[in-house]
Amino acid sequence: MLKFFNELGVYFILLGKVFKKPDKTKVFWQQLVFEIDKIGLDSLGIVFIISIFMGGVVAIQTAFNIDSPWFPVYSVGFTVRQSVILEFSPTIVSLILAGKVGSHIASEIGTMRVTEQIDALDIMGVNSANYLILPKIVAAMIINPILVVISMFLGIFGGWLACYFTGLVMSAHYVYGVQLDFRGYDVFYALVKTIVFAFLITSASSYKGYYVEGGSLEVGKASTKAVVYSSILIILFNLILTQMLLS
Amino acid sequence: MIEVKNVNKSFNGKHVLKDVSTIFEQGKVNMVIGQSGSGKTVLIKCIVGLFEPDEGSIFFNERNFIGLGFKEKKEIRKEIGMLFQGAALFDSFNVEENVMFPLNMFTEMSLSEKLDRVNFCLKRVNLENVNKLSPSELSGGMKKRVAIARAIAMNPRYLFCDEPNSGLDPKTSILIDNLISEITKEFNITTIVNTHDMNSVFEVGDNIAFIYKGLLWWQGTYLEIMDSDNTELNDFVYATELMKKIKKK
Numbered sequence: 001m002l003k004f005f006n007e008l009g010v011y012f013i014l015l016g017k018v019f020k021k022p023d024k025t026k027v028f029w030q031q032l033v034f035e036i037d038k039i040g041l042d043s044l045g046i047v048f049i050i051s052i053f054m055g056g057v058v059a060i061q062t063a064f065n066i067d068s069p070w071f072p073v074y075s076v077g078f079t080v081r082q083s084v085i086l087e088f089s090p091t092i093v094s095l096i097l098a099g100k101v102g103s104h105i106a107s108e109i110g111t112m113r114v115t116e117q118i119d120a121l122d123i124m125g126v127n128s129a130n131y132l133i134l135p136k137i138v139a140a141m142i143i144n145p146i147l148v149v150i151s152m153f154l155g156i157f158g159g160w161l162a163c164y165f166t167g168l169v170m171s172a173h174y175v176y177g178v179q180l181d182f183r184g185y186d187v188f189y190a191l192v193k194t195i196v197f198a199f200l201i202t203s204a205s206s207y208k209g210y211y212v213e214g215g216s217l218e219v220g221k222a223s224t225k226a227v228v229y230s231s232i233l234i235i236l237f238n239l240i241l242t243q244m245l246l247s
Numbered sequence: 248m249i250e251v252k253n254v255n256k257s258f259n260g261k262h263v264l265k266d267v268s269t270i271f272e273q274g275k276v277n278m279v280i281g282q283s284g285s286g287k288t289v290l291i292k293c294i295v296g297l298f299e300p301d302e303g304s305i306f307f308n309e310r311n312f313i314g315l316g317f318k319e320k321k322e323i324r325k326e327i328g329m330l331f332q333g334a335a336l337f338d339s340f341n342v343e344e345n346v347m348f349p350l351n352m353f354t355e356m357s358l359s360e361k362l363d364r365v366n367f368c369l370k371r372v373n374l375e376n377v378n379k380l381s382p383s384e385l386s387g388g389m390k391k392r393v394a395i396a397r398a399i400a401m402n403p404r405y406l407f408c409d410e411p412n413s414g415l416d417p418k419t420s421i422l423i424d425n426l427i428s429e430i431t432k433e434f435n436i437t438t439i440v441n442t443h444d445m446n447s448v449f450e451v452g453d454n455i456a457f458i459y460k461g462l463l464w465w466q467g468t469y470l471e472i473m474d475s476d477n478t479e480l481n482d483f484v485y486a487t488e489l490m491k492k493i494k495k496k
């Protein structure tokens with residue numbers, strides 16, 4: 001327990017070093033663009049595949065479960081839209097990114113730590129935490145919401161594809177359901193979650209990498225831990241934010 | 248000139264540096280020698296501020312580094328160049344970007360001015376036409392030389408080298424040693440070199456400090472080390488059969 005509070009303290013001290021004005025604004029922008037490219041565009045493929053299949057599965061499951069005359073067929077479209085927007089896109093995509101981006105960040109920063117590259121930055125007088133971590137956090141907080149919005153469209157489209165090819169629900173009914181009773185606040189809620197998750201993933205993984213001690217074995221361990229921590233944080237904050245924003 | 252005064256450092260109750268005081272002179276290659284684990288790296292890291300000493304003060308030309316805030320430390324750090332044991336080149340950058348990095352961070356030079364400086368530094372360490380290679384494409388000796396080029400890019404007043412020739416063959420070692428020595432004299436830098444390679448000590452060492460079990464056990468010049476009758480120092484210096492033979496002559 002003491003260890004937990006100790007780690008939390010170190011984490012906040014690190015954040016204090018991260019959120020400073022960058023030494024050189026121009027260098028910061030270059031880093032930011034680079035990270036957006038690395039974190040965002042590199043993840044498009046996996047987001048694409050997961051979203052389409054996710055939407056498809058939700059559509060088929062709903063269609064089978066509401067196989068009763070009391071439920072209108074358009075509720076399939078409605079259900080797909082609601083679950084994709086509220087939960088699947090923000091949370092599942094963030095979890096996937098925690099695995100992909102989190103492990104990458106922790107191993108990159110961890111390797112720099114054990115090969116003394118971070119010491120080299122510090123000696124020059126560069127604020128290494130700020131230089132390395134801030135662009136990553138900001139980049140993820142910008143690009144992850146965009147990925148999630150893309151994922152929402154793809155998920156709903158995936159549901160449509162599934163209905164169309166299985167013939168469970170007619171296209172027109174599905175589309176009607178998707179448009180029914182749409183609330184912009186749901187999207188807002190989803191994006192707030194995503195931004196918080198993006199911050200948690202990048203900051204927790206950077207923290208794990210930044211304080212690695214030892215060699216490549218420890219870097220590997222840190223990268224695994226980064227994914228575990230990020231995932232747990234996402235699940236935890238999902239509950240907290242849902243309670244705060246939807247009730 | 249760097250003055251170290253009564254520096255103590257412990258890790259979890261293990262006393263690594265015990266009241267170390269010494270002076271490292273400007274324009275000289277100041278060597279710190281001692282067995283593996285004696286505390287050389289810890290001393291250097293205390294001086295440059297990667298470790299905070301538990302006690303003591305460190306003066307960079309009369310400015311006490313200990314207790315300064317990040318901003319004031321940064322001003323002194325811009326005058327420090329350091330060569331790490333493993334070179335510590337940034338592996339996401341190529342050679343040119345590595346040497347240019349401090350210029351990008353701390354100067355307002357134009358791109359062509361920066362390129363001129365980069366090429367000057369690379370030429371100084373006898374490297375040409377490697378600008379676009381990535382660190383993984385370089386040999387160990389080349390990495391060290393790029394790291395020296397990066398360390399001198401900002402015209403440092405102080406140069407620190409941690410085991411500059413570990414993992415290098417004798418010929419490349421001498422090359423690196425001579426390079427460090429030449430640069431020290433040419434730009435009148437205060438240079439501190441950690442090593443357990445006696446070859447380098449006799450080759451380029453001006454002043455020598457011997458660390459034994461965390462204590463500054465002996466110090467003197469290159470000539471004095473030959474005639475010293477300090478037992479621990481002699482055990483260290485003349486550890487190999489070859490050195491013993493040389494001593495007899």
Ligand SMILES: Nc1ncnc2c1ncn2[C@@H]1O[C@H](COP(=O)(O)OP(=O)(O)OP(=O)(O)O)[C@@H](O)[C@H]1O
Pocket residue numbers: 258263281282283284285286287288289290443
């Ligand atoms: N970060 C640290 N945490 C705990 N102990 C440390 C740390 N760094 C060094 N030590 C301890 O300090 C002692 C001196 O280590 P140091 O790295 O200075 O040796 P060295 O003289 O540089 O040896 P070598 O020639 O092998 O590089 C060692 O016993 C080491 O275990």
Ligand SMILES: [Mg+2]
Pocket residue numbers: 287288289409410441
């Ligand atoms: Mg050492």
